[in-house]
Amino acid sequence: MATDLRISNISKIYPGCVANDNVSLQFKSGKIYALLGENGAGKSTLVKILSGVINPDNGEVFLNEKNLKLSSPLDAKKNKIGMVFQHFNLFETLSVFENLSIDATEDNKSLRVRINKILKKYNFNIDLDVPVLNLSAGQKQKVEIIRCLLRSPKVLIMDEPTSVLTEQETEELFISLKKFCDEGILIIYITHKLKEVLSLCDEVAVMRKGKVVSVSQTQNEKVETLANKMVGQKLAKIKKKINISKNKDEIFKVKHLNFYSDDPFETNLVNLNFSVKKGECLGIAGISGNGQNELFQILSGEIITPNTSIIFRNKEIAKLNPKQRREYLMAFSPEDRISQAAVPELKIYENVALNNFKSSNFFEKGLVNERKIKEHSKKILSDFSVNTDNVELKSQFLSGGNLQKLILGRELITAPELLICYNPTWGLDVGAINYIHETLIKINDQEKSTILISTDTEELLKLSDRIAVIYKGKLSNIMPSDEVTPEKLGILMGGGSID
């Protein structure tokens, strides 16, 4: 029987952000649909609504013209909507079979028969009796898929399924998905990888800022056209005067940066080489999860990689920890401002003391100099217009914008020569974003350098002098940002190439 899934006028509003804005889409079985968009475009929200994890503020979902009430994941299951999330929901220490039998309603014997049938039919090579922790990421995903198939789904939603897969596993997945599609299962494929959309899907819906901006047949699309739709023609309002002069000194130089990890949720970095000039902002664009986290931690000294050379102001610093790097006048603003850059349970002045540079005298002879730290904190609060002057306040009571101002203030008050920041404005309101952008531009005006790792292309185009794109742990060529168009960035971020 044909399946017809219709989403009608779905809206979901979070404080300060419209995640889904009147989204309407229609899907029919026999086709694979792509849902494409940048981070924060609203794909995940929509998928969570379809799988019953969150409830929409407005709008309805129809399956074969029946209005579905999806108030819990159980409702989605009962209505034969299956979902494979990016992060697996499996018990690592239980066997494959035990994992599959947890929510089964039949006895083990007949369940095993049914699972074996599925394994055979789709050529899945999985031993049912080994613990899940011994499986590769691709096999774990297959277990999740089997779990869905056991309920004979009408709709199968795959959320960024290839982010943890190897090339080979990706190919296998595509073959299986095409088979499911031929059998009449409606497949919705969420991704930001343009090539996958073109090679796998029949129709593509592009989302941007909570809205569906286009629905089209993939055969009419190219990497470029999709990139354009995904990133949009974003025009920055205040754009920095681009500042590229060839004869400026290179203040920071990275050579042979390689990183290898066994953890499938970490990204390996492959031979990154780049340098930053005095007074310059180097932007690093990319969809999140392409190695930005690892790159930031290596640049800050939280991870030390062998055989990497990092020269900063003519000194080799690759083996130094973050505190030592700060002494050489580097500063860091990590993505996770809530629980990494600051500790929510600590008071403001204690959080300020985390950046304990030598000349600060915060800790003289190993003793806490509370008076010094508080004075210094007060100065940060007023210089960086944080809307409190109470240094005894726990930082969990600061809004995101004020917390970020505090962190930037803490990092910048030492007058660093290089600031490395990662998504400095995520989740902030427009006022705070503008303040932080102006601050970052000011740093460059004072001939200090910045490295801006960001998933927000608009921000990058606005602030960077040169831009590179990181994709699957590899860095593209570095381009002067006046030669970069949103379209070019989109292609590179989606794994395409421009030449």
Next chain:
Amino acid sequence: MEDLLIRIEKRNDVPTTLYFFTPFIAIILTIIGGGIIFYALGFNPVEALKFYFITPISNLYGFSELLLKATPLCLIAIGLSFCFKSNNWNIGAEGQLTFGAIVGGGVALLFYNQDGFYILPLIIIAGAIGGMIFALIPAILKTYFNTNEILVSLMLVYVSKLILDYLVVGPWSNPEGFNFPETRQFSDSSRMPLLFEGLRIHAGIFIALAAVLVSWFVLYKTYLGFQIKVSGLSLKTAKYAGFKGKTMILIVFMISGACAGLAGVGEITGPIGQLHRMISPDYGFTAIIVAFLGRLNPFGIIFASLVVSLTYLGAETAQIFLQIPQYTGQVFQGMILFFLLASDYLLFFKIKFQNFSKNELRH
């Protein structure tokens, strides 16, 4: 995630006063729980509880015994608080205590027939170093080989107890002791000075009090204390700030081991006066409860050590007057921990009961 009827949510801000008040709730609940157990065993609960909590400290001797047993508990718990505050789970204090006692006791035996004011300080220092060395084993294995300190420190308890066993029946056993598993009596110069004639309480209590003051200073007024605090709250932040994580792990384990070692020598040079198999009624394990009941706060730990010490005394009294095994003391200690954890859970999390919608009732 299935939709459950009960939803657990983290509370954002827990008032400090309430945070320090919940241990009292746990103690009250423990007393009530104890009463119920006594009632079930056929005793009059009020009378039994009186034997347990009032009789032991109704005279001066009892009160001094309370302080005597609180001394090692307090010392060990102070040391453990350094580990626990920085997310290092040293649960082998019992082993560090034993090894400290072995090293300190070894020094005492060296001087068994000598007198001199310098002997006792030597023993005390040796005990502290012994405990420190023993605590360094899990610390080094953790920092350089990524082992789990919980397992290693726990298993080392049995190692140190077996070493003690071997020494007291073998090389160190008293040549005039008729093969009893014990060493010679230490000389008077190796014994902690008693504070009062006729009472067992000894100068070790000053070591414990000094430890309280020093630890308060270190934890709240020094850079080391700040690093410990930050690492305990967020290891990610500690890493980002560039704290020397490995060095800190070694330091907190050394502090913790030294305290346990001191508690060990305090016992053997205090009330015991020699080495034998039973130098500690699991003070090292019970001190874990003390540390948490005292909220890892030096002054809280003083209070907690007195309360837990009372359960040891109460168990002895109950054994005499009610003919019930003294292991009931452990039941009470277990209840304290259980009720503390339970009230902490309610303190840090909200439990929300969800409304049934008709939709959910269908299945």
